[in-house]
Amino acid sequence: RVRSVLVTGGAGYIGSHTCKALARAGYLPVTYDSLQTGHADAVRWGPLVRGDIRDAATLAGTIAEYGPVAVMHFAASAYVADSIADPAAYYDNNVAGSLCLLNAMRAVGLDALVFSSSCATYGPVDTLPVTEETPQRPVSPYGRTKLMVEHILEDYGRAYGLRSAALRYFNAAGADPDGEIGERHDPEPHLLPRALLVALGRLPHLAINGDDYDTPDGTCLRDFVHVSDLARGHVLALEHLLRGGPSLRLNLGTGRATSIRDLVRAVERVSGRPVPCQISPRRPGDPPAVYAAPDKARAILGFTTAFNDIDAIAATAWRFLLTSAASHAQPPEERQA
Ligand code: NAD
Known part of the structure; x- marks a missing residue:
């Protein structure tokens, strides 16, 4: 049974x-x-x-x-x-x-x-x-x-x-590689789907909370898994x-740090569309950098990640967004017209 x-x-x-x-x-x-x-x-x-x-x-x-x-x-x-x-x-x-x-x-x-x-x-x-x-x-x-x-x-x-x-x-990100399910929150608070909605023309711009952190490009570093x-x-x-x-x-986690700017560039690459950004003030309590040491999960469970690259993760989410956008009444092209 x-x-x-x-x-x-x-x-x-x-x-x-x-x-x-x-x-x-x-x-x-x-x-x-x-x-x-x-x-x-x-x-x-x-x-x-x-x-x-x-x-x-x-x-x-x-x-x-x-x-x-x-x-x-x-x-x-x-x-x-x-x-x-x-x-x-x-x-x-x-x-x-x-x-x-x-x-x-x-x-x-x-x-x-x-x-x-x-x-x-x-x-x-x-x-x-x-x-x-x-x-x-x-x-x-x-x-x-x-x-x-x-x-x-x-x-x-x-x-x-x-x-x-x-x-x-x-930071959980991406969608089922077969395109059957994905992330659908309303309103959508998570960064990757928001960036994709900007690429699709559903949001005017992406708000980046702070670009003056002590990180390589000034934006926060996160671990997208x-x-x-x-x-x-x-x-x-x-x-x-x-x-x-x-x-x-x-x-x-993956153990890799991806900056918010890296994520925006990945969305621009996989969608082939621009993602205009607006810099907003830092959010209280937002740490500059958070990424995992993934070794313990690997040692105990044999857990490894198949997706280790932000472009590959973003591509699955973009594909899902296009499919779900197509299955809804208004195609994005009509909305923009
Ligand atoms: P989600 O909002 O998509 O899923 C939560 C689900 O729980 C929803 O289907 C909701 O309807 C259901 N739910 C909420 N309260 C309920 C209740 N009282 N009774 C029955 N069902 C209820 O969120 P998610 O992003 O899939 O997150 C799932 C879990 O992972 C959450 O516990 C979240 O805190 C945790 N988590 C998420 C992330 C992330 O990056 N998304 C990171 C760390 C931890």
Whole structure:
């Protein structure tokens, strides 16, 4: 019988790509999603249960119905600026919601969880690259919610035997190389899709927050990791837990630093169109440079990234954007006319 995996947030960006990777690896991904930012049509590799992680009864019913062997927990509110404006919503969804999920797992003895953590748990760092031992001092409510859940997982591990893999992603980017799914947020806060929307003529310009940092070209350095690489990393972490492996805290990144200007140039190359930029003030709390030491995930899980070049990552996202733009009513050429 096919083993099912409960995927909270499986209708979202990283969750949907991971559902595809799970199906490829022979699992049945059961998506549990409120659709607050996700899309029902991104759920293609298994059933979709529409529910909120804070709804204990629906959660328990779903677990009873599908009998998953493990849980992958993507569901969260995930925007830093938003979390500063409305921390209550973030603590409620990300911390109280995670507790509700963990208690539903505990009630039936489900003891394996892969959790979406973030490089935002590190905050501004003194040394680079960022290793798993780099002190975690998040500066945003969003980063703090992720770190709080990591702490809760440690305590549940010690007391109740829950084994967890907290995967600290760096900047997820790109789209499914087959073009089936991609990133669709509205509004879109992430830089690569915003730059692509500028190339497409859907946004007038790209705002770059600060070009006077102490970096080679003055813009921030980030580690863009392809979403399908992240998805495979989740399957590796799941299999580690299903083999009875111990809890993990791992960075998932490429180890490469890409500047915001490099990213803009990559979008111009792959789209063949200009991306006008406007320099805005620095955002408080934005660290000048963040990139991962990816060695631990490689050593423990055999995790390597297939996409190591920002042009290749941008090309997958551009292809998805063109396909989804074509399937909507107004082609970009008409809109610009
Ligand atoms: P997303 O918004 O596309 O996906 C989140 C999904 O969770 C959505 O489908 C949403 O509808 C669902 N959801 C939210 N709250 C829910 C609730 N209470 N009950 C049920 N479903 C709920 O975001 P994403 O970019 O795919 O991020 C997925 C996870 O990865 C998040 O936990 C995020 O914090 C984390 N993360 C993302 C990045 C990144 O670069 N995108 C980096 C680090 C960590």
